[in-house]
Amino acid sequence: MMKFTIFLIFAVVFPAKYASPQSCVIDTLIDGKIQAAIDSKVHSILAKRRLICTTAFSHGANAYCPSGYLATGCACGMACGSWDIRGDATCHCQCANIDWTSARCCKVAIVG
Structure with missing residues (x-):
């Protein structure tokens, strides 16, 4: 039972710990690209x-x-x-x- 509990803790905590930073980095990159595109369009309109x-x-x-x-x-x-x-x-x-x-x-x- 103890081995199963340890396995379950590793199964839940381990992927969450190492998967989250990758998704945050990807989300940050995508957000940056979207914001750059919006800023470019807004600037071109405001300049006119x-x-x-x-x-x-x-x-x-x-x-x-x-x-x-x-x-x-x-x-x-x-x-x-x-x-x-x-x-x-x-x-x-x-x-x-x-x-x-x-x-x-x-x-x-x-x-x-």
Whole structure:
């Protein structure tokens, strides 16, 4: 019975001890190759990105950015310094009787 117990311990512990490092090395190599491929693709895409901005102008209290653009800042006529961005793409001047509103509109684009 003692021989069987020792044999069973060696049968379970011995392969696990020596098989695990090989699978970890292989897993590490595969993970490294996958990560390198992903990094290469991500870098090539990010290298082509550009920030494209335009200005939208309107008479009245609201200026609307073109489709796909986000408002990043506003300017108001009549020395009004109170404004907010509504719905990500609309500049709204908060003072009464505003004669004009301007919105700076930007988007990230992939070029090339």
